Amino acid sequence: QVQLVESGGGLVQAGDSLRLSCAASGRTFSSYAVGWFRQAPGKEREFVAHISLSGRSTRYADSVKGRFTISRDNSKNTVYLQMNSLKPEDTAVYYCAARNGISTTALLDYSTWGQGTQVTVSS
Numbered sequence: 001q002v003q004l005v006e007s008g009g010g011l012v013q014a015g016d017s018l019r020l021s022c023a024a025s026g027r028t029f030s031s032y033a034v035g036w037f038r039q040a041p042g043k044e045r046e047f048v049a050h051i052s053l054s055g056r057s058t059r060y061a062d063s064v065k066g067r068f069t070i071s072r073d074n075s076k077n078t079v080y081l082q083m084n085s086l087k088p089e090d091t092a093v094y095y096c097a098a099r100n101g102i103s104t105t106a107l108l109d110y111s112t113w114g115q116g117t118q119v120t121v122s123s
Helices: none
Strands: 004-007 010-013 018-024 032-039 046-051 058-060 068-073 078-083 092-100 117-122
Touching: 004 092, 018 032, 018 092, 018 117, 032 068, 032 078, 046 068, 046 078, 058 068, 078 092
Parallel strands: 010 117
Antiparallel strands: 004 018, 018 078, 032 046, 032 092, 046 058, 068 078, 092 117
């Protein structure tokens, strides 16, 4: 089973960009679909984006479509979330999660989670 570590969060201004990384341990990372989720204070954790095992298939929440891009480099055991045109409403703790099989938008489908990285966007 893989272990996940997120990095790249921080405090930025509206309109800025950030790139989050999700580094995985384990030799079978290419067997795992990966999703990014986020949780804002007082709100439930929500789906942001997911990527298939090969990286050919991706899906985004409507709220981030056109601004965020998910990608993966299986040779580096890393999944990225490029976030552009950030808005204050993107402020949240961002988590990556992995599951053995196809990528989905459902939190409960993912068995392995990272510890999260804080993203704060000021207006």
